[in-house]
Amino acid sequence: MGDDLLDITQQAREELGTGPVVQTPWRTNSTLLPLQVNGTCLSLRVGVSKMATGSSWSWKPVVRDALFARAYHSCNVVRGKLLLFGGLKSGQPKEAPLGDVVAFDPTLLTAETVAPDGGDQRSHHDTVVLADRWLCVVGGWDGARRVSAVCCLDTERGQWERWAEGPSNDPPVGLSSHTCTKISEYELRVVGREGGLRTQRRFASIYTLRVNPATKTYWYKEEESRTASRSGHSAMLLCNAGGYQLVVFGGRDSSECEVAGRWGKGKIHVESIHAPMLTEQLSRLVSSEHGSQQAPKGLRHQSCTVVGPFAVVFGGETLTRGRDTVCNDLYIxxxxxxxxxxxxxxxxxxxxxxxxxxxCLWNDKLYLVGGFGPDGKTPCPEICVLETPQ
Structure with missing residues (x-):
């Protein structure tokens, strides 16, 4: 059985075109995937016959590990690795969120805990990466309340840092199921939240969040503009002829898209990820279908990743049905x-x-990480790669 698992992992490496890499200094422990959990082997199943999700596209599993089994977490690329932080292990309402950081190496197909629980447990939060070093965690549910505080993992030292509020800080009451989009190394844009304030049920506040890694400080400023009330929505930073705009959709029983910010081309300092092969594959995929001007209606807690001129949206739960609400549709x-x-x-x-x-997009591949499955409460321990027509 062990030889079979090694063969499967090696097969995934060969199909992804990966090989050995130089180890990073903040590694603490490493395990060849897949692993055993409670004495039960979580076997990796590779094959379109079992994993196909559409006639022209599929999510193909590459690894399966209990460390990835979580939902409402975050996932970012730092120095060539996917870092998962926080989230929930089950759908139990009283369960405390996780506070560990797990790294997935897409080259070696290995999993490791790079930072244990540092006391800042979060779910329904959002994260950005600053200077390819700091994993910046913004807001979220800590198991007792919604928070707006900022904490950061210094991945070079493997240590958590609790940043201080700046003197002009004007924070939201609390944030969860919001979005946080990186505009530059010092400026973030926060949109929406779950909430109980009366105005929040009608409108979603927009905040500019300033961050300074040198002084380890942050401060919020509420913008004058607002969007319709949203939580569990998606935000897409898109380039157009005049510069950039932040488009939000989902998170409410509507198909309306709204603009939550506009910037000139010189104001955005975010490095775009080059993905020519995946971009071409997405172009071929949409060429076979007829598009619509209407966004998905009543969708929330979906995933959304910008790939060149496309945004790839998958899954989520629909607000248009009372039962069987978890989705598996792909939108481009x-x-x-x-x-x-x-x-x-x-x-x-x-x-x-x-x-x-x-x-999460890395090395011309789009990875699907974690989440609850069809019942909305069982976490998925797989990481998959999107496959489209070649």
Whole structure:
């Protein structure tokens, strides 16, 4: 059995074109995948017959590990590794969030805990990476309340840092199921939240969050503009002829998209990820379908990743049904023409339903990480790669 698992892992490495890499100094422990959990082997199953989610696309599993089994977590790329932070292990309402950081090496297909629980437990939070070093955690649910505080993991030292509020800080009451988008190394844009304030049920506040890694300080400033009330939505920083705009959608029983910020081209200092092969594959995928001007209606807690001129949206839960709410549909937002178009690719495989998951782009591949499955409460321990027509 052990030899079979090693063969499967090696097969995934060969298909992904990966090999050995230089180890980073903040590694603490490393395990060849897949692993055993409670004496039960979590075998990796590779094959379109079992994992296909659509006639022209599929999520193909590459690793399976109990460390990845979580939902409402965050996932970011830092120095070539996917870092998962926080989240929930089950759908139990009283369960405390996780506070550990797990790294997935897409080259070696290994999992490791790079930072144990440092006391800052979070779910329904958001994260950005500063200077390819600090994993900056913004807001979230700590098990007792919604918070707006900022804490950071210094990945070079493997230590958590609790940053201080600046003198002009004007924070939200609390944040969860919000979005936090990086505008530069010193400026972030925060939109929406779950909330009980009366105005928050009608409107979603927009905040500019300033951060300074040198002084380890942060401060919020509420913007005059607002969007419709949203939580569990997505935010897409998209380039257009005049510069950039932050487009938000989902998180409410509506298909409306709204702009939560505009910037000139010289104001955005975010390095775009080059993904020519995946961009070409997405272009071929949408060329076979007819697009729509309408965004998905009533979708929340979906994943969304910008890939070149496209945004790839997957899963989530729908507000338009009372039962069987977890989804497994793929949507592609094509911005190459004005107005942009949405393309819908449904799926017949119930096993690939996901909510509270993440997608992450690295090395021309889109990874699907964690989330609850079809029942909305069982975490998925797999990491998969999106496959589209070659």
């Amino acid at each position: 937002y094509d911005t190459r023409r004005s107005p942009p178009s949405w393309f819908h690719f449904p799926c017949a495989d119930r096993g690939q339903k996901r909510v509270g998951h993440r997608t």
